[in-house]
Amino acid sequence: MQEEIESVMDAVRKHHELYENALPLIASENITSNTVRVLLASDLSHRYAEGDVGNRFYQGCEYIDEIEKRAISYAKKLFEAEHVNVKPTSGVNANIAALFALTSPGDKIMALSVPDGGHISHSRYSVPAIRDLKLKNLPFDPYEMNIDVAKMVKEIKEKRPKLILLGGSLFLFPHPVLEAREVADEVGAKIVYDASHVLGLIAGKKFQDPLREEADVVTSSTHKTFPGPQGAIILCGNGLSDRIDKAVFPGTVSNHHLHHVAGLAVTLVEMKHFGAEYASQILSNAKALAQSLYEQGFDVLCEHKGFTESHQIAVDVRGYGGGDAVAKKLEKTNIITNKNMLPSDEAPDNPSGIRFGVQELSRIGMKESEMREIASFLRRVVIEKEDENRVKEEVIELRRGFQHVQYCFDGKDAYKFPEALYF
Numbered sequence: 001m002q003e004e005i006e007s008v009m010d011a012v013r014k015h016h017e018l019y020e021n022a023l024p025l026i027a028s029e030n031i032t033s034n035t036v037r038v039l040l041a042s043d044l045s046h047r048y049a050e051g052d053v054g055n056r057f058y059q060g061c062e063y064i065d066e067i068e069k070r071a072i073s074y075a076k077k078l079f080e081a082e083h084v085n086v087k088p089t090s091g092v093n094a095n096i097a098a099l100f101a102l103t104s105p106g107d108k109i110m111a112l113s114v115p116d117g118g119h120i121s122h123s124r125y126s127v128p129a130i131r132d133l134k135l136k137n138l139p140f141d142p143y144e145m146n147i148d149v150a151k152m153v154k155e156i157k158e159k160r161p162k163l164i165l166l167g168g169s170l171f172l173f174p175h176p177v178l179e180a181r182e183v184a185d186e187v188g189a190k191i192v193y194d195a196s197h198v199l200g201l202i203a204g205k206k207f208q209d210p211l212r213e214e215a216d217v218v219t220s221s222t223h224k225t226f227p228g229p230q231g232a233i234i235l236c237g238n239g240l241s242d243r244i245d246k247a248v249f250p251g252t253v254s255n256h257h258l259h260h261v262a263g264l265a266v267t268l269v270e271m272k273h274f275g276a277e278y279a280s281q282i283l284s285n286a287k288a289l290a291q292s293l294y295e296q297g298f299d300v301l302c303e304h305k306g307f308t309e310s311h312q313i314a315v316d317v318r319g320y321g322g323g324d325a326v327a328k329k330l331e332k333t334n335i336i337t338n339k340n341m342l343p344s345d346e347a348p349d350n351p352s353g354i355r356f357g358v359q360e361l362s363r364i365g366m367k368e369s370e371m372r373e374i375a376s377f378l379r380r381v382v383i384e385k386e387d388e389n390r391v392k393e394e395v396i397e398l399r400r401g402f403q404h405v406q407y408c409f410d411g412k413d414a415y416k417f418p419e420a421l422y423f
């Protein structure tokens with residue numbers, strides 16, 4: 001094979017090997033079942049199907065229509081949504097479409113700042129800027145790690161935004177959707193709930209249900225706690241379906257990613273069967289890891305609230321050199337995490353925090369006892385400054401027993417490079 005190609009293949013094989021032997025704790029990632037991996041490598045990845053089911057701009061879409069129709073219908077049932085759009089190619093794309101559908105240039109919107117947990121696509125550097133919106137940050141209570149409801153109500157009444165964007169990237173506790181709904185109605189604002197991080201928990205009915213709490217639109221990535229292929233979904237009521245669909249196609253997507261739609265359809269079925277059990281285990285694992293980290297001496301946020309009600313845990317590591325230094329140190333032991341801004345932070349380079357997410361470790365079958373073992377690895381590396389190579393050997397040993405994806409119908413050898421499985 002061409003040397004250049006072999007170099008790429010080699011890097012991919014090494015990436016697989018790293019992840020077979022690592023503890024992936026990044027809160028925005030997950031692993032799909034093998035069925036989904038096969039679909040991602042299918043011919044669908046080469047095709048175009050602009051337009052809607054039954055009304056395409058291209059021929060050859062008979063089976064693509066069947067796939068997309070099924071994805072939409074499975075999602076409608078799982079999330080009890082009147083209308084579903086499966087075309088956005090990423091969470092940011094879904095947010096762009098929702099904000100373009102529901103606002104006009106010059107409108108006021110409210111969203112969380114990035115240090116308080118908002119995603120960059122909610123910030124003044126991203127979607128609000130390209131839509132020329134006036135952004136006002138939602139008031140946040142750092143002790144509660146949640147939106148300050150009383151201040152939010154007051155500010156919505158005063159500022160009278162057109163849209164309130166809830167949900168976020170550092171997302172420990174359910175957001176006050178019902179409380180926002182009441183006052184949003186008073187001022188005529190729409191509520192968009194970005195469920196990117198918590199969609200898998202919502203699918204398993206173990207987190208707030210934003211549609212039942214009367215958010216107007218739910219946007220979401222499909223690859224964080226929801227363990228599908230990279231991509232996104234938008235859920236809404238029939239009243240907004242037209243505006244949302246047009247803002248997606250032709251507004252912000254021409255050809256959607258058909259192999260991802262097929263993978264999404266399969267993951268929706270997996271979540272229908274296994275979602276409740278999977279989401280329950282995530283919540284138990286997150287609490288177990290948080291409690292153990294706290295007992296081992298870490299400054300885990302929100303002890304007074306049981307640390308977390310999602311897949312995430314936030315730890316203040318300023319005492320150990322900050323989030324950047326700690327994340328890099330952990331990487332040497334094959335523990336993969338990310339630095340994270342906390343509410344007091346101003347600059348993103350070396351923020352105070354580390355964010356852990358337990359969804360991928362839960363998906364490969366880890367339970368509370370493994371969480372306690374991982375907390376002890378973290379203490380040994382970060383607090384006791386033990387030799388990283390020694391801990392790495394134990395990380396690899398622990399991972400050896402967890403190579404299959406659970407909560408699906410076919411998860412063996414999940415981290416193997418596909419050539420070994422299918423060629």
Ligand SMILES: Cc1ncc(COP(=O)(O)O)c(C=O)c1O
Pocket residue numbers: 028089090091092093118119121167168169194195196197221222231232
């Ligand atoms: C709350 C939230 N919204 C949107 C996104 C963006 O999703 P994507 O990476 O699929 O564009 C993220 C990514 O982490 C996120 O945390």
